[in-house]
Amino acid sequence: MSAVLEPRSNAATSKPSQPTELWYTRCPVPTASGIAQHQRWLHGAFARQGIRLESIRASQDRAVRESHFRHSLPGSFREGGNVPPIWTRSRGQDTVVLAITWVDEQQLVLVPEGSGIRNVAELRGKRLGLVKKQGTELVDVGRAEGLRGLLTALRLNGVGRDEVQWVDLPSAEWELREDRTPADQRKHIPTEALLDGRVDAIFVKGAGSAIALQRGLRAIFDINEQSNPLDRVSAGSPRPVTVDRQTLQDHPELVDQYLAVLLKTAQWAAGDPDEVVRVIAAETGAAEAAVRQAFGPKLHLAFEPQLSPVYVQALHDQKDFLLAEGFIPQDFDVDAWIDPRPLVRARELVSQVELKA
The missing domain is CATH 3.40.190.10 (Periplasmic binding protein-like II)
Structure with missing residues (x-):
């Protein structure tokens, strides 16, 4: 199927023909x-x-x-x-x-259910996970999403970005096709890293947050509860x-x-x-x-x-x-x-x- 609009007339004053x-x-x-x-x-x-x-x-x-x-x-x-x-x-x-x-959607900082971490202030010195896409020239949406969420949570709770450890989580190239796989059956790299102990906290938003909570993770902060909409800006x-x-x-x-x-x-x-x-x-x-x-x-x-x-x-x-x-x-x-x-x-x-x- 062509991805090009219909050819235009050479007449400078004519209206371009309607695309099909x-x-x-x-x-x-x-x-x-x-x-x-x-x-x-x-x-x-x-x-x-x-x-x-x-x-x-x-x-x-x-x-x-x-x-x-x-x-x-x-x-x-x-x-x-x-x-x-x-x-x-x-x-x-x-x-x-x-x-x-x-x-507006849930924007959660998550820790394992059994973690002793009770709030964002207690993330000082802890490992925060961020995906890092491999083998693509496209913008790394997942990393931008996670970094924005975690930095917002740290800022709102008075924790500096240099007071935590940042851990890269290698992730496959973005799948561009429409995916009909149920969301709870899709592999989510940050969730897996949190469950297997590679990191101490992650950020998840939207429908993925509800699924993560079902897998034994616990929310210590929800950015979506902020009254200022500019504090809720996300990817x-x-x-x-x-x-x-x-x-x-x-x-x-x-x-x-x-x-x-x-x-x-x-x-x-x-x-x-x-x-x-x-x-x-x-x-x-x-x-x-x-x-x-x-x-x-x-x-x-x-x-x-x-x-x-x-x-x-x-x-x-x-x-x-x-x-x-x-x-x-x-x-x-x-x-x-x-x-x-x-x-x-x-x-x-x-x-x-x-x-x-």
């Missing part, structure tokens, strides 16, 4: 895009215009699947964790942030919704439509909390009970794409963190990365959206 296919990708976490594609509402909206919507991570072509990280595929949308889109923008890829979503939230700039320039009406479906999906989610849990369980591969535990009773209210000042500031903060810790190669202007106009236009279209496959 568009692409989307989302992380295996709660997202508006995940719900909308799971229900086939995004597919239906574009199919009625003669456009196929294809999943990047379901492609048989690794170069296509890598666009989940690189955002290199023309005609593609992405919603998910913030590390890959910040990384790829830092590397010069011309993408645009259209909106941001935010799903997972804020979640930017991005598109390649060329698609926005050539086909703004299609970008507006994508966002309008997400906005309508968020409205639907707010009225059906039980169905949201079912869909997110399917998206994450976790049991419904784990979804409820990890994301809380207000999950169904968390899917509205916004560009609120707090969401934007959180994106700034995460970019600054990734730059300071060497995960991205160069700085860039986050405000210039954001274009608020499509979201404004999309809000005007929501009443016309029909959620049907």
Whole structure:
């Protein structure tokens, strides 16, 4: 299947022809895009215009699947964790942030059940585990996630990063394919290292936290309990919704439509909390009970794409963190990365959206 938009007319003043296919990708976490594609509402909206919507991570072509990280595929949308889109923008890829979503989730510092460690202050001198991917040029999302979580927990409890021992946990290259293996059957390197005694504490967030607790681990701190949202910034939230700039320039009406479906999906989610849990369980591969535990009773209210000042500031903060810790190669202007106009236009279209496959 071609990953290239239809050829454009040579006439400088003519509008580029409509593409016959568009692409989307989302992380295996709660997202508006995940719900909308799971229900086939995004597919239906574009199919009625003669456009196929294809999943990047379901492609048989690794170069296509890598666009989940690189955002290199023309005609593609992405919603998910913030590390890959910040990384790829830092590397010069011309993408645009259209909106941001935010799903609060458990962010736990875990120790073995039988450990005598009672709180973060008692981690001084202890071994904290961080994954380190092997054999890949892609950004190490797992390491960025763990480091942000552990450093946040240490800071909030007055412990310096040099007061603990950092232990690298070698991990295989990221699997880019969609994975239907149940989450509790997937190998989680930090959990294994904690259970076999190689480290004294790890960080786990989201549905994985509920699974880790079932395996005999104990939480000594939950970052998600912090009242200041900027203290809850992680690799997972804020979640930017991005598109390649060329698609926005050539086909703004299609970008507006994508966002309008997400906005309508968020409205639907707010009225059906039980169905949201079912869909997110399917998206994450976790049991419904784990979804409820990890994301809380207000999950169904968390899917509205916004560009609120707090969401934007959180994106700034995460970019600054990734730059300071060497995960991205160069700085860039986050405000210039954001274009608020499509979201404004999309809000005007929501009443016309029909959620049907």
